[in-house]
Amino acid sequence: MDVSGVLFEQITKRFGETVAVDSLDLRVDDGEFMVLLGPSGCGKTTALRLIAGLESADGGRLRIGDRDVTRVEAKDRDVAMVFQSYALYPHMTVAGNIESPLVARRVSVDGDEPRKLSSAERSARVAEAAGVLGLSELLGRKPAALSGGQRQRVALARAIVSRPSVFLMDEPLSNLDAKLRAQTRLELVDLHRRLATTFVYVTHDQVEAMTMATRMAIMVDGRLQQVGSPREVYERPANLFVARFIGSPPMNSLPGTFEVREGEPSVRVGSGRWPLARGAAAPAEGRRVTVGVRPEHLFITPPGPGNGPGTGAGAGAEGGIDGVIAAVEWLGHERHLVCDVDGSRVTVRETSEHADPEPGRPVRLLARPDAVQLFDESSGDRLR
């Protein structure tokens, strides 16, 4: 295995009756920026703490690099963690905080046997880490005299100073304001590129996951749902949960029936119908499914003559599903049309160049055939 990857093998962690992490199998490759994403309580933070050694697994094995660390103490795992609250020592200066991982631990220098660093070596490391994060002017200050963004940098500097093989980050941006968060995302990606080390990053914010991850792992209720690049996960979600968790506004989901007419696959929703692209794997004909379409893959047209409700099958080759605009959300660069369709709500995302349509107007919804996804009605697993 690689030098600093992380491998979960059937890792389980319980807290009393609750199973926080359930038989997790996950491989984080060396040098990867892996984001663990999920709603609160999904087990992502517990998974991170298991890597750190702050929790011990009830079952399974955990490897860092080629070492089995399942029973190795936190300090000997060669990992560093950035906490959500940063966990800076308030009574120490910035320099003291950054230095602290070097004081008691043995640290490897240029790949040699780990050893304790001399005071001069420690100072050099602190200066270097502070330089990387632009903290050189602040070394003498206490955390109370720093801004939120500066504290976050100190926490990062404390993490990089011992040059660990794995960086762990637990929602490190959640205490920053929106503007600073966007800026720090870019800096973290840049830091990852410069350090070329494994990052494992926990967040519930899909934007952070999408923008920073090389791969992301989505968890729900302690179970891994899907692992993949942000694009894979967005375009081919493994199940309805992932489909609706990733993307904003979330993917539309409607009850429907899979049909094939004259060799042309389509899905019937209420009295309308959306054609599907040919060639993809198909479920059994007549099967009840949940239809998923992202808002940007829907378009509206006027419900033209002969295309109206009740004509059903005669809706033309491009098909379409009729509905009524219920609300318009104008966001400047785009707008979201919320439509009522057969008792379901469907959101259409479109550019805001032309005048906003009036709520109450009847419309026909068209979908890009290759972008319509089908999920199992009961399990939510992806069908095509």
Add this chain to the structure above:
Amino acid sequence: MSGRRIRERGLAAVLLLPSALIFAAFFFYPLYRLVYLGLHQQNRFGTAERWVGWSQFSDVLTGDDFRDGLSHTVVYVLLTVPAGLVLGVLLAVAAHRRLRGIRVFQTIFGSTVASSVAVASVVFLVLVNPQIGYFRDIGFLSLSDPDTALRGVALSSIWQNLGLTFIIVLAGLQAVPDELYEAAVLDGFGPVRRFWRVTLPLISPTLLFLVVVLVIFGFQAFAQVEILTAGGPAGSTETLVFKIFRNQQPATVGVGAVMAIGLFVITVVVTLVQFALLERRVHYGS
């Protein structure tokens, strides 16, 4: 002055009045009476008094009685405060963990806060009773030996104050975020170094508060002395407050008043010095 200002002044005076009255009745007037009594001498029946001036202050404050009382009090403070603080911190650190049933121990350790000095002293009196006491053979606690009696009194006070110290230190420990300890674990610090590097600095405001409070408690020690030794044997446990109490007869009330003023000034000075010395080493959270 504008009408509005006058109204505001009036409102301020009305709002200040209740606390001003309480301070006047229970602090300023008694202080004035102490000074007055200290400047006068009364006959044996308290029926007549004559002005003796500041000479009574200099006589009493430089006299053997005051010096003995002060030295007993200082020794008593030195015996009770450091030991009580260390024990309280040890107990609190021991009880500050997530264990099933730990609250039972927390309640037991904190329970002495619910007992009065009198109860604690009577319990201790039974423990050191020369005939039946559990500690009757422990010579260095004996209340009947002038060399050891103050230690015995101090021990009972350490026990009595332990509940308060424990509860306040425990509250201080619980205010330290878990993530700081976890960060320290990842930084490779063992339990002992975590205590010195993280815990102690972060509970230092709590400890400063306790030092001040316990020192003042020590300077005010009276009931435990009265119950355990009544100042004896041979006056070896007469603290300042005890001596003030002894000087409440009309003939010596002036002496007692001067001692009380002396104790007040000493307590204020000691507290200010503590703040000045310890403040610099105390970290107040961000």
